[in-house]
Amino acid sequence: MKQYRDDQQSRQALVDTLVELGNKNLNKGTSGNVSASTCKGMLITPTGVAPELLRAEHIVHMSLDGRVDKGQLTPSSEWQMHADVYRGKPEVSAVVHCHSPYATILACARKEIPAMHYMVAAAGGYGIPLAGYATFGSKALSAANLEALSDSLACLLANHGQLTVGVDLESALKLAELVEEQAHCYWGTLSIGGPVLLEKEEMDEVLAAFVSYGQQEKRVDLVPGNKFD
Numbered sequence: 191m192k193q194y195r196d197d198q199q200s201r202q203a204l205v206d207t208l209v210e211l212g213n214k215n216l217n218k219g220t221s222g223n224v225s226a227s228t229c230k231g232m233l234i235t236p237t238g239v240a241p242e243l244l245r246a247e248h249i250v251h252m253s254l255d256g257r258v259d260k261g262q263l264t265p266s267s268e269w270q271m272h273a274d275v276y277r278g279k280p281e282v283s284a285v286v287h288c289h290s291p292y293a294t295i296l297a298c299a300r301k302e303i304p305a306m307h308y309m310v311a312a313a314g315g316y317g318i319p320l321a322g323y324a325t326f327g328s329k330a331l332s333a334a335n336l337e338a339l340s341d342s343l344a345c346l347l348a349n350h351g352q353l354t355v356g357v358d359l360e361s362a363l364k365l366a367e368l369v370e371e372q373a374h375c376y377w378g379t380l381s382i383g384g385p386v387l388l389e390k391e392e393m394d395e396v397l398a399a400f401v402s403y404g405q406q407e408k409r410v411d412l413v414p415g416n417k418f419d
């Protein structure tokens with residue numbers, strides 16, 4: 191897991207992640223927000239600043255109980271949801287939240303994504319869960335989100351959007367992209383009678399294979415000059 195500091199480089203990484211969300215058609219305007227944990231709290235995108243206007247100095251540093259360092263912009267209205275993830279899941283270093291189109295369609299229909307494609311296992315389980323509805327920015331939404339993430343690195347938020355977590359911003363962003371792909375695929379299968387779901391045993395095999403794949407990635411990193419083609 192990556193340890194972020196409140197410095198220019200980390201702040202720029204948050205800006206780049208929010209811009210990238212837009213480039214990947216996962217976010218429009220000011221609805222998405224991104225954060226990274228630091229030793230004293232977290233860095234988070236401010237509320238109401240469009241990605242194209244966002245600069246590193248606009249990123250807000252705050253404590254996990256909501257105290258904002260002096261002279262900064264107002265943090266995202268979803269800061270509580272981000273802060274509670276870092277408190278509840280200390281292995282997580284980054285959170286990405288967006289209203290990507292297909293994930294939001296499913297969230298509005300209150301449908302979680304079942305084991306209809308083996309890649310749902312990338313979120314760590316047998317599907318992508320749905321967090322119950324609560325008003326945006328509320329403590330209740332934060333609690334519903336954390337409950338949905340108890341066995342998962344990603345969830346849909348009812349009548350709202352999606353949220354992913356990761357060991358760094360890159361992995362949380364990658365997972366947000368995957369959730370949107372899976373949501374698109376599930377939406378498509380629903381229009382032709384619904385998917386044939388994978389059995390639990392089949393998903394167990396996938397989850398086991400993902401663990402060994404992860405170990406291989408680490409081993410490859412350890413071998414000098416050895417890169418994935």
Ligand SMILES: [Zn+2]
Pocket residue numbers: 221268287288289326350351
């Ligand atoms: Zn939102």
